[in-house]
Amino acid sequence: MTAQRMAGIGRGAPVSIVVDGSPVEAFGGESLAAALLAANIVQLRKSPREGGVRGAFCFMGVCQECAIIVDGTVQQACLVPVHDGMTVTLRGSV
Numbered sequence: 396m397t398a399q400r401m402a403g404i405g406r407g408a409p410v411s412i413v414v415d416g417s418p419v420e421a422f423g424g425e426s427l428a429a430a431l432l433a434a435n436i437v438q439l440r441k442s443p444r445e446g447g448v449r450g451a452f453c454f455m456g457v458c459q460e461c462a463i464i465v466d467g468t469v470q471q472a473c474l475v476p477v478h479d480g481m482t483v484t485l486r487g488s489v
C-alpha cells in the first residue's frame with residue numbers, strides 16, 4: 396500500500412476513506428491519524444488563532460492537535476478508527 400506502513404504486520408480489511416474529496420486507502424482497525432500519516436498527509440488543520448499549520452503530535456488523545464472534521468463533526472483523528480466511506484475535511488481551522 397505505502398512505504399509508511401511496516402511490513403509483516405497483520406491488518407484489517409482494506410477500506411477507502413475520502414479526504415477533502417479524494418479517496419485514501421486505509422485498513423480497518425487503524426486510527427484515522429495513522430491512516431493519514433501512512434498516506435503522507437501530515438498537515439491536518441490550521442490554528443484558529445494564528446493560522447499556523449497543525450498536525451497529529453501525541454497520537455494518544457492528549458494534545459488535541461489532530462482535531463478535524465470527521466463525518467461532519469469535530470473529532471480527534473488519533474482516537475477514531477477508520478471505516479469504509481468515512482469523510483474527512485482537513486482545510487480551515489477547527
Ligand code: FES
Pocket residue numbers: 428450451452453454455456457458459460461462471472473474
Ligand atoms: S494527536 Fe494528540 S490528541 Fe490526537
